[in-house]
Structure formats: C-alpha cells, structure tokens
Amino acid sequence: MFLPRIGLILGSLLIAWVLMWFTQGTGVVQDDPERNIAIPDELTMPLKIQVAYNDEKIFFRYRWPAEAAYVYHDMLRYEGGQWVRYGSPPIGRDPNNTYEDRVTMLVDDGKVPEFARYGGYITVGANPRYFTDTAAASEVRQHPHLGEKLGASDVRKYLPQTRMDIADWRGVKDEETLQQQREAGYFLDLWHWRAGRSNAIAASDDQLIAEHRLGDSGRGPYTTNWDSENNQPAWMFDSEQVGIDALNWDDIQANRFDFDGLYYLAESFAKPFDPDHEWQEGDVIPRRMLREPSGSRGAISVAGGPARWQEGYWDVTLQRALDTGYPLDDKMFKTQGEYTLGIAVHRDSTGSRWHYVSHPYQLGLSREDTEVTAHHFNGEQPDWSDDWTEMTLFYPGQVNWPLLVSDAHAGAPDIEAGKPVKPRHSEKQLAIYGVEIQFNDEIISQWCKTLVLGLFLMLGIWFGLDRLLQVYVVRKTQGGA
Structure with a gap:
C-alpha cells in the first residue's frame, strides 16, 4: 500500500505542476487584428542623429538600420475592370509592401514643459486611432471642431491643455483659447519625412501638434489622386514624358524599385486620367500624387x-531655415537656444502607431551641456564627422496620457510630482509595458489561474508529506511492536 500511495501523491502533484506551467503566460501575447494589436518582432531599435547649423539653416541627419527600403505607398491596382486600393493604414506590417518608411521629429522650445519630461506620451490622448478603444469615425465627424471644422474622422495626437478633461477627446476648448495657446507657443513642431510621399522630390512635410495633428499653412508635398465620382484615378503617368502608363503590381509585391527610376507619380509628369486607355490586369497607379510644397x-x-537607403541603412538629412517666419506653425532656432526633441521611425512597411519612438532628448545650439549639440559651421552644407548621438527607440504599444496620469498607473504620483521618465524607465522597460498593457485583462486572468493552481500544488505537497509521515509512523510503530 505504501508505494501506490506515493505514486498517487506524486502523480497528483505532477498534474498540478503541468497545469500551472501551461497556464503561465501561454496564449496571451499574440497578434489580434480585430483589437488593433500587432506586436513587432523587435521591441527596440537603434538610431543615430547629428545636428548642425549655419547662419541661415539648421540640418538634422538621421541614420537607422532597415533590412530593406519601402518607398511604395497607397496604390490603386486595376483588377476585374475596377481600380482597387492597396495601402490603407495596415494593422502592423503591410503584406503588400504598399506602406512607406518614415522618420518624424517633434520639437519644442520649452513652451510645452511636460514634453521635456515625458516626450511623445503627452500627445497620445483618449481613444486615438488604431487603439483597441478607438473613437468611432461617425462620432468624430459629427464633432463641431474636429469633424465639422477640421474635417477629421479619427482622433490623432493632441496636447493635454487643449482639452477640458484629458480623458475625454470630445472636450476641446473653445477656439479663442486654442488661438491664445498657439500664440503663446503651446504647440509642438512636427517634422515629417516620408519615403514615398515626399522624399522622391527632396521634400518633407511640416506639421504641428495642438488640439489635433495639423498641417502648417500652405500646400503639402502630395495630394490624393482619386476621382470619387467616377471611382477611378484622377491622374495617370504621361507616357510621352516618362515612357510608361502605369507601374506593375508584381514589382510592388516584390518591392522592386530603382531610386533613380519611377516608383511614384508627380505633378510634373502626370496627365488627366483616361478611362478609355487599354488598362491591363495588374496595372498600378499611385493614389498619391507628389507636388511642390509651398508656404x-x-x-x-x-x-x-x-535620401537613399544603402547597405542596410537609411540616411536622411533634413534642412530648414532657423527662422521660417511662421511663428504659429514652427519653433525657431537660435544660437545658445535649448530645445526638446522626440523622434520616431516607421520601417518594414508599417504605418500609424506601429512605430518606434524615443525618450525626450535635449538639443542645444552651440551648447555642450545638452544631450545633443548642434555645431555651427560656415558654408552651404555641413561637413559631417563620425560624431553621432546614439539613441534607442522603442515600441510604445497602447499607452496613452490619460492612463499614465490615472490611478491605474503606479507611477502617476511621480508624474504629478514632475519626475521625468527617462531616469526611471529604460526603453526596453517601456516597450514591455507597452505590450503588456494591451493584454492587461488576459494577464490578470492567467495570473489568477496560476495562483489557484499554485496554491493547489502547495496544499498537495503539504497533504502528501503529511500522509507519508503518517504511514511512516504507523509502519515504524508496527515494526517496533
């Protein structure tokens, strides 16, 4: 009887241990497109930056690793007699290679003090697009300011003080207050380089973050090439100028292109779309047409x-006047000035929030007491050295500012006290937190299951040892008699 009892006890303990093992974290962290969840293979990535300026312009140089360059963006493919769109913002990586690489940079001159402490987190408000709890497009369109005035159909980045309640995207402050905030400098300058929608014509986009992500005054580097009335492109390639009528879908799916060739449509070599042309299955016309920006x-x-991608790296250098003359749109740079930067990179044909972001970094012009120093030079172009500032960018997940300042976040008291994030959390820690927050309910559920099974295992061990001891005592007693 003694050995069978031992076998029964050990078998029960083994079953409990196996159940606990298989409920600990199994099946929790995984892509879930229906909830706008897609986890990148790498949670962090490196970035190098250099900054220089002369008497008129400032230059930012960015260099980051990428296995390939993705320059195709938002394409219209001719199939079955219709023009079908490919490249609307994907959930994670675009399987058709129709989403471009990008680098973006937020700049502040001290007028948005929270940005220097917490970086881009402060711009992510309630119910933003591509979060699991994203605001309904119909509700945004009906909003008197965001929808009716700005024409928005989703909630994008915004600054905390533009809302009456940070946890409610709807509560936009009145227009007089918003204008006063802009005049006081309460906005973030947004530099936005796109491999498909701007780079080919050596342009970038100039935007800003205030009550929404807004374009600066003037004309952007691209427009939408679509005739909604006839469900067809509005423009096509002018074959007399460039020798082609359309791109080829096979080239796009294989990500074949030549930096010196045509992988984009530009205003300078476009002509009105001809629906009577003999279009072939798989012909492709870009849904974005590039144009010379202004203002x-x-x-x-x-x-x-x-800019070019070479040997596994993008190398992008952007330039802008120190003083653009647009104080309501841009942050102006001055010698001995100090500024805060927040940089993000999209790579591997990903868009929207599937990017990597940086901690806030301090930039100084001709100052050595900041993390990034912009050195003055004479001449037209910087003579770049090998002196880089190296950063680690991280995947931020679905973490927004309302969450971070709420009771649900253990660090909320530190934020209230004004303690900056960088000394307290590494990029890897923030990336892991960004993943975990997307599975908070599942993780808690699994933790509870593990706890219950762990208690069962401990009780089983106690019960088993107690039974073994009783058997041992009885046998010892019987043997002694």
Whole structure:
C-alpha cells in the first residue's frame, strides 16, 4: 500500500505542476487584428542623429538600420475592370509592401514643459486611432471642431491643455483659447519625412501638434489622386514624358524599385486620367500624387537631394531655415537656444502607431551641456564627422496620457510630482509595458489561474508529506511492536 500511495501523491502533484506551467503566460501575447494589436518582432531599435547649423539653416541627419527600403505607398491596382486600393493604414506590417518608411521629429522650445519630461506620451490622448478603444469615425465627424471644422474622422495626437478633461477627446476648448495657446507657443513642431510621399522630390512635410495633428499653412508635398465620382484615378503617368502608363503590381509585391527610376507619380509628369486607355490586369497607379510644397508647410526639404537607403541603412538629412517666419506653425532656432526633441521611425512597411519612438532628448545650439549639440559651421552644407548621438527607440504599444496620469498607473504620483521618465524607465522597460498593457485583462486572468493552481500544488505537497509521515509512523510503530 505504501508505494501506490506515493505514486498517487506524486502523480497528483505532477498534474498540478503541468497545469500551472501551461497556464503561465501561454496564449496571451499574440497578434489580434480585430483589437488593433500587432506586436513587432523587435521591441527596440537603434538610431543615430547629428545636428548642425549655419547662419541661415539648421540640418538634422538621421541614420537607422532597415533590412530593406519601402518607398511604395497607397496604390490603386486595376483588377476585374475596377481600380482597387492597396495601402490603407495596415494593422502592423503591410503584406503588400504598399506602406512607406518614415522618420518624424517633434520639437519644442520649452513652451510645452511636460514634453521635456515625458516626450511623445503627452500627445497620445483618449481613444486615438488604431487603439483597441478607438473613437468611432461617425462620432468624430459629427464633432463641431474636429469633424465639422477640421474635417477629421479619427482622433490623432493632441496636447493635454487643449482639452477640458484629458480623458475625454470630445472636450476641446473653445477656439479663442486654442488661438491664445498657439500664440503663446503651446504647440509642438512636427517634422515629417516620408519615403514615398515626399522624399522622391527632396521634400518633407511640416506639421504641428495642438488640439489635433495639423498641417502648417500652405500646400503639402502630395495630394490624393482619386476621382470619387467616377471611382477611378484622377491622374495617370504621361507616357510621352516618362515612357510608361502605369507601374506593375508584381514589382510592388516584390518591392522592386530603382531610386533613380519611377516608383511614384508627380505633378510634373502626370496627365488627366483616361478611362478609355487599354488598362491591363495588374496595372498600378499611385493614389498619391507628389507636388511642390509651398508656404509654411513646405519649409522643410531634404538636403542634397532625395535620401537613399544603402547597405542596410537609411540616411536622411533634413534642412530648414532657423527662422521660417511662421511663428504659429514652427519653433525657431537660435544660437545658445535649448530645445526638446522626440523622434520616431516607421520601417518594414508599417504605418500609424506601429512605430518606434524615443525618450525626450535635449538639443542645444552651440551648447555642450545638452544631450545633443548642434555645431555651427560656415558654408552651404555641413561637413559631417563620425560624431553621432546614439539613441534607442522603442515600441510604445497602447499607452496613452490619460492612463499614465490615472490611478491605474503606479507611477502617476511621480508624474504629478514632475519626475521625468527617462531616469526611471529604460526603453526596453517601456516597450514591455507597452505590450503588456494591451493584454492587461488576459494577464490578470492567467495570473489568477496560476495562483489557484499554485496554491493547489502547495496544499498537495503539504497533504502528501503529511500522509507519508503518517504511514511512516504507523509502519515504524508496527515494526517496533
């Protein structure tokens, strides 16, 4: 009887241990497109940056690793007699290679003090697009300011003080207050370089973050190539100028392109779309048409011509006037000035919130007491050295500012006390937190299951040892008699 009892006890303990093992974290962290969840293979990535300026312009150089360059963006494919769109913002990576690489940079001059402490987190408000709890498009369109005035159909980045309640995207402050905030400098300058929608014409986009992500005044570097009335492109390639009528779908799916060739449509070589042309299955026309930007929105350009990807790296240099003359749109740079930067990179044909972001970094012009120093030079273009500032960018997940300042976040008291994030959390920690927050309910559920089974295992061990001891005592007693 003694050995069978031992076998029964050990078998029960083994079953409990196996159940606990298989409920600990199994099946929790996984892609879930229906909830706008897609986890990148790498949670962090490196970025290098250099900054220089002369008497008129400032230059930012960015360099980051990428296995390939993705320059195709938002394409119309001819199939079954219709033009079908490919490249609307994907959940995670776009399987058709129709989403471009990008680098973006937020700049502040001290007028948005929270940005220097917490970086881009402060711009992510309640119910933003591509979060699991994203605001309904119909509700945004009906909003008197965001929908009816700005024409928005989703909630994008906004600053905390533009809302009456940070946890409610609907509570936009009145227009007089918003205007006063802009005049006081309460906005973030947004530099936005796109591999498909701007780089080919050596341009960048100039935007800003206030009560929404807004374009600067003037004309942007691209427009939408679509005739909604006839469900067809509005423009096509002018074959007399460039020798082609359309791109080829096979090239796009294989991500084949030549930086010196045509992978984009530009205003300078486009002509009105001809529906009677003999279109072939798989013909492709870009849904975005590039054009020369103007005004404040065209203030940023690519220095030295379009940027290139070579030998596994993008190398992008942007330039802009120190003072653009648009104080309501841009942050002006001055010698001995100090600024805060927040940089993000999209790579591997990903868009929207599937990017990598940086901690806030301090930039100084001709100052050595900041994390990034912009050195003054004479001449037209910087003579770059090998002196880089290295950063680690991280995947932020579905973490927004209302969450971080709420009771649900253990660090909320530190934020209230004004303690900055960088000394307290590494990029890897923030990336892991960004993943975990998307599975908070599942993790708690699994933790409870593990706890219950763990208690069962401990009780089983106690019960088993107690039974073994009783058997041992009885046998010892019987043997002694």
